[in-house]
Amino acid sequence: MNLKELADALGLSQTTVSRALNGYPEVSEGTRARVLNAARSFNYRPSTGARNLATGRSMAMRHIVPLSARHDMMNVIFSEFMSGTGEVYAEHGYDMIVSFVPKDKELQAYRDAVARGSVDGFMIHGPTRDDPRLPLLAELGVPFVVHGRSTGYNVPYAWLDVNNRRAIERATTYLIGLGHRRIGLVNGPEHMDFALRRREGYLTALASAGITADDALMTAGDLTEPQGYNAAQRMLGLSNPPTAFVASAILPTLGIRRAVEGRKLEVGRDISVICYDDKVSTLPNGDTAEPMFTAARSSVRDAGRRCAEILIDCINNPHLPLRQELWEAELILGGSTAVAKKEPTR
Amino acid sequence: MNLKELADALGLSQTTVSRALNGYPEVSEGTRARVLNAARSFNYRPSTGARNLATGRSMAMRHIVPLSARHDMMNVIFSEFMSGTGEVYAEHGYDMIVSFVPKDKELQAYRDAVARGSVDGFMIHGPTRDDPRLPLLAELGVPFVVHGRSTGYNVPYAWLDVNNRRAIERATTYLIGLGHRRIGLVNGPEHMDFALRRREGYLTALASAGITADDALMTAGDLTEPQGYNAAQRMLGLSNPPTAFVASAILPTLGIRRAVEGRKLEVGRDISVICYDDKVSTLPNGDTAEPMFTAARSSVRDAGRRCAEILIDCINNPHLPLRQELWEAELILGGSTAVAKKEPTR
DNA sequence: CAAGGTCCTCAAAGCGCTTTGGGAAACAAC
DNA sequence: GTTGTTTCCCAAAGCGCTTTGAGGACCTTG
Incomplete structure (x- = not known):
């Protein structure tokens, strides 16, 4: 018909x-x-095809995901974020198109999608420092929103970010307040902008307390359970081990706990741990009365929803100033932090 | 241009x-x-719009996800599966459209997509018993592939499933072989077809060994960490507690371990655990030499890839017989199972 | 040289919608 | 009765592609 x-x-x-x-x-x-x-x-x-042709609009937003991101922390966070965006798109009659492309074809994929007229806007995930996608998109003149920011690219663009720096600074400062002086950092991949900012927050907190940072207590990687386990194993084996950890996600935090317990120590008594928790409902810490871990929290799904709203707004009101939102994470007390038991020997 | x-x-x-x-x-x-x-x-x-119009094909596959599925086990599994399908779609020039719709609008969403001509094929996730989507899609006459099967719907359709029944039967039989007689089942939501089949496998194994099933040792739910924790807490508190668990995913397995350790017991020594592991790389068990958990494993990403191939094949060769593939899970020995220590008192 | 094949190319007709630029009908005002 | 104004509706022109049905140009062959 x-x-x-x-x-x-x-x-x-x-x-x-x-x-x-x-x-x-x-x-x-x-x-x-x-x-x-x-x-x-x-x-x-x-017919969508006919309507696209006649209106010049596709009623679709595109998320381009390089295949190399598969094994990053992206999996879980992605699906949370995307289901947030997807809900809002659907409410406004937009489709969500997800393209997986080899890393070396990523930029071309943006060009292609624009040339084919198959997209009204882009959502940008996981920006890195000096992310090459942003100048490209600006050149293409197509609406886009970044979940995060890109240090080094200073032309205005629409973004929504969590104050990663402040969140980790507060977390670290809290540990210092409990008497910890040797604090391990288990960070995400540091070409990612969010990880860079978290590291800065960690360093700022140490500096404010007059503590010298120690390279042996900092590590960056894929935010998996084994990453946390391996990092904690190594650090706890140092002659001068940490008494606390700041971890960048819940999975490495579970790994840290495994390493701690493997040494017959206990998290929240012998070793304190704070994690940045992306609030994914299927993981621990989800709904118990007293959270298992002290954590800086923010909802990725809500961020997804808001990013989608911003993108739709960019499309509907192209001449309004670009929206930029910085969300603060909550710092939530849980059972994984305690006053430092003993000063490590100097 | x-x-x-x-x-x-x-x-x-x-x-x-x-x-x-x-x-x-x-x-x-x-x-x-x-x-x-x-x-x-x-x-x-x-231009995609123009080409759609002229060819009558949209070069797009659609995945319709009811919003209620958000908090199921779906999150992680979904993203793995979808990235598998997405890769293959991209290799063949297809786009992947993901629609999130309220549960009560789900069936209409299939009708709509077909009426708009915005889709060449559908991928069906998480089939339930008597899944209403399958007869609808057959009526609409549009190509689709089901990841899983639907007990109760007996018209032929294309599917790829893991032999869930056999996998859990083997896992349970293995535990029985180690001397366990009281075995707890922590299953997924039992309106889902895969969970039903796993339960059957569990019951079959018990029956073959002449063990009477005990309702107090069976639970079904959302496959989250807290689900495993709560279930294990309850069962371990019974006067006649289990000495082993079969769990339907890695997250509840982590919860079980937490409950076990909370009682100063140890997994793999006092209590055995086998889980069905969907092989998601960011979770534990990912790449260590000796797996942490004994598990029945199969790759969701590979399943996604294969499902996409089957779907594309359905489109290219509409008159070939529908493909149906049953994959066997591997049973992998890890450190979480051991010979039963003591017979529970009768 | 005419007839019959190959190659290569083209004009034009859709595909199903939106949107422009009117226009008929009905009504009100003079 | 004529002239404006509304109100409601329509024919037709695209949007950018694919595909049909033909035809010109160039070889072969007898």
Whole structure:
């Protein structure tokens, strides 16, 4: 059933039917109702292809994911974030297109999508320092929103970020307040902007307390459980081991706990741990009354929802100033932190 | 840059340029090369909307996800599976469209997508017993592939499933072989087909060994860490507690371990645990030499890849018989299982 | 040289929608 | 009765591609 057939069945012109369906005022309420009824009973939907062609809009947002990101922390966070964006897209009639492309074809994929006119906007995940996608998108002149920011790219663009620096600074400062002086950092991949900022926050807190940073207590990697385990194993084996850890995600935190318990120590008594928790509901810490881990928390799903709103807003109001939002993470007390038991020997 | 402009720039007709680009044989190799070169240098891409309209194909596969599935085990598994499908789609020039819809609008979403001609095929996730989507899709006459199967729907359809029943039967039988007689089952939501089959496997193994199933040792739920924790807490508190667990995913398994350790017991010594592990790389058990948990394993990403291939095959060869593949899970020995220490008192 | 094949190319007709630029009918005002 | 104003509706022109049906140019062959 296409528009022509529907119009014929109603004894109206295509124009009138189209206008009736799209809410234009030049149609009497009587005929509009008649048209809507008929459309419903025939289960008519306008062809997306034809509509794209006629309007020049695709009603689709594209998320381009380089395949190399598969094994990053991306998996879980991605799906949370994307389901947030997807909900909002759907509410506004947009489709979400997800493209997985080899890393070396990533930039071309943006060009292609624009050239094909198959997209109204892009959502950018996991920006790095000096992210090459941002200048490209600016050049292409297509709406986009970044989840995060890119240090080094200083032209204004729309973004939503969590104050990673402040969150980790507060977390670290809290540990210092509990008497910890040797604090291990288990960070995400430091080409990622969020990880860089977290590291800065960690260093700032140490510096403010007059503690010298120690390279042996800092590590960066993939934010998996084994990463946390391996890092904690190594650090706890030092002659001058840490009494606390700041971890960049819940999975390495579980690994840290495994390493701690493997040494017959206990998290929250012998060793303190704070993690940055992306609030993913299927993981521990989800809904218990007293959280297992003290954590800096923020909701990735909410961030996804808001990013989608911003993107839609960019499209609808292209001339408004670009939105930039910095969210603060909450610092939530849980059972994994305690006053330092003993000063490590100097 | 559109086809007309490209043709004008080359001094050729649109027909010839279109044919050259799409590999038709009626074009001399000389002009084809000329056309391809020009297209590349102008960064020309055919408009997807126009092409859809002209060909009647959308070059897109759609994954419709009901919002209620958000908090199921779906999150992590979904993203693994989808990245598998996405890779293959991309290799074959298909886009992946992901729609999140409220549960009560789910079926209508399939109808809509078909009516709009916005999709060439559907991928069906997480089938339930008597899944209403399958008869609908058959009625709509559009290609689809199911990841899993639906007990109760007996018309042939394309599917790929893991032999969940056999995997859990083998796991349970293995525990029985180690001398365990009281074995707890922490299963997924039992309206889901995969969970039903796993339960059957568990019951079959018990029955074969002449062990009477005990309702107090069976639980079904969301496959989160707290689910495992709560279930294990309850069962370990029974007067006649289990000495082993079979869990349906890695997250509840972590919860079980937490409960076990909370009682000053140890997994792999006092209590044995086998889990069904969907092989998600960011979780524990990912890459260590000796796996932490004994597990039945299969790769969701590979399943995604294969499902996508099957779907594309359905589209390209609509008259071939529908493909149905049953994969066996591997049973991998890890450190979480041991001979039962003592018979529970009868 | 005419007839019959090959190659290569093209004009034009859609695909199903939106949107422009009117225009008929009904009504009100003079 | 004529002239404006509304109100409602329509024919037709695209949007950018693919594909049909033909035809010109160039070889072969007899």
